[in-house]
Amino acid sequence: MCVDAVPPPSRVLTRRGILAGAAALAGTVAVAAPATAAERRGTTGGDRAAGGDLVVRGGTLLDPSTGEVTEDAVVVIRAGVVRAAGARAHTEVPRGLEILEAHGRWILPGLVDAHIHLSTADEARDAVLRGATSARSGSTNFYQDIAVRELARHTPTQAPRLRAAGIFVTPHLGDTVLADPALTPLARLRDGVRSAQSLRRVVEVNLARGADVIKTRVNERAGLPDQDPLTQVYSHEQLSEIVAAARHGGKGVLCHSYSEKGCHDAVTAGIRSLEHGAFVGERTLHEMRRRGTYFTPTLTAIAGLAESPDPVLAERGRTYLPVLKQAVRAAHELGVPLAAGTDSSGGTIDPVGREIELMRAAGLPALDAIRTATTGAARLLGLERTVGRLARGFAGDVIVVDGDPLADVSVLKKPERVVRAGIAL
Structure with a gap:
């Protein structure tokens, strides 16, 4: 079943609502203009x-x-x-x-945290106090990151300068289908968001809401014990649809990934940055170097799995972390651009300095590890002349x-x- 071919929501009306909400959070007069x-x-x-x-x-x-x-x-x-x-x-x-x-x-x-989930004002403030004065969102459930971005523009001390991703382009939206009325027709899709039309639809709604980047996935999650992170959920063709729709709006794509095939499909589909990527292989790293695709390994998040009380997650973290460190080292040696991201979420904000520490432990020289959270991450965010x-x-x-x-x-x-x-x- 396809999604009705109706236009996405008005960009102007949606942005007015976002700006007004952010202004209220910041304690300022609501701004009506886009x-x-x-x-x-x-x-x-x-x-x-x-x-x-x-x-x-x-x-x-x-x-x-x-x-x-x-x-x-x-x-x-x-x-x-x-x-x-x-x-x-x-x-x-x-x-x-x-x-x-x-x-x-x-x-x-x-510092710059190139993969973080900020859903509340407290999380945004905590990220700044831990040194992340600029960041890129890894998506939120109800467009909170777009409001955080506007909060930062009104009151910079309350939030990092933010590139917002909006909602996750994923097969099963769950309650996120309620994030915008234009998404609700997707709830009747039996197989979820998989058709070319439905994939484009979610990207279009994100763009209409003012997203700066688009976030999608190629594999299941590592942080849920009942999911297999090596299982692929989108094909090369589906990823290409997402990338094309994002490019039509002038935006890049960051892609949650773990398996080598998934990583390769994502990179060759034209994503801007590969997130996590524990099992990325040499052929994909060479392709990333050729294309200038960034690698955001989120070592902090994988190290955190190893400390989980859940035995499945703990074993997963212990297994994945050394493999991911080896991939980071190989990427650096090949000249693949690296960016630091903590993948912080759920009220716990990790310092991006921890990601730098893990980059160093993976084999990067200290200065190069620091660059992953400064000049390198700034280039990924398109802020190399600002931060x-x-x-x-x-x-x-x-x-x-x-x-x-x-x-x-x-x-x-x-x-x-x-x-x-x-x-x-």
């Missing part, structure tokens, strides 16, 4: 709330792009944007600005850590201070 092009891109200029003025002074500054280390550095932030960064002796510091002393500590750009560095014109997002992250990346798990848009938290 987002501007700059706001949809998630650039610094798209933040509706003006950022703060701040000088971070006296610490050791690390530039992940170049690896350059600057002692006794200053970072000057005006209206939430970096105006200058470098050695104090050679950097002009305006008078009268608030000072954050960082003597004896290291200064880095705010990932502390340089003139970049966002005034900063973490201050108590130790040298090049010697011990674990210091990134517990930032001493976090600055979001020039405001110290």
Whole structure:
């Protein structure tokens, strides 16, 4: 049975509702107009709330792009944007600005979590406090991530700068079919969301709701003991339909995957990033390198399975983690771009610094591990001119850590201070 061929919901009306809801969360007056092009891109200029003025002074500054280390550095932030960064002796510091002393500590750009599920204001705030000042959603059940994105634009200290994915394009939507009235006809499909028409439909509704990226799957879940993560749920042809529909709207696709065949089908279908990918093989990694497909292994989530009280999940985590670390190491050696993502969800937000630590444990040099949550992840999100560095014109997002992250990346798990848009938290 096919879905009725009716147009997707109005983009303007839906965005008005989202913006009004986000404004209420932020304690501001509801905004009626649709987002501007700059706001949809998630650039610094798209933040509706003006950022703060701040000088971070006296610490050791690390530039992940170049690896350059600057002692006794200053970072000057005006209206939430970096105006200058470098050695104090050679950097002009305006008078009268608030000072954050960082003597004896290291200064880095705010980190990027490229796979996280943020469904509440508390989760969004917690992610920022743990160092993730920018992020990409791995989907939510009822478009909460789109509201979180708007919350961040109104009140940056309450949420990371976010690329929202909307709802999961998956065979069985469950209660998510209630996320938008335009999805309800899908409830009568006996085999779920599998036909080309129904797959396009879910993507179209996501785009109409303002999603920045599209999230789908090729395998079942690892975090449910009654599912087999190596079982494939979408074919190459079905994945290609999803990718084509997303591209029609100018968006990329991130794909939940585990098996080698599933990974290969997803990559050759044209996805932007491969998520989890524990059993990705060499031929697929070579294809990813050729296409520039990103690998977001979510090592944190797989390591978490090993600590589960459920014996099936615990054994799965213990089995998958060393295989995934080997895949990460192989990907890095081949030049496949890597991005850090924690896959945090359900009220428990893991620090993205933990993912960096696991990248390091998988065999990446410390600087390259740090890049997976700074410059590398920024490129994946299309924010390479906005986040990932502390340089003139970049966002005034900063973490201050108590130790040298090049010697011990674990210091990134517990930032001493976090600055979001020039405001110290």
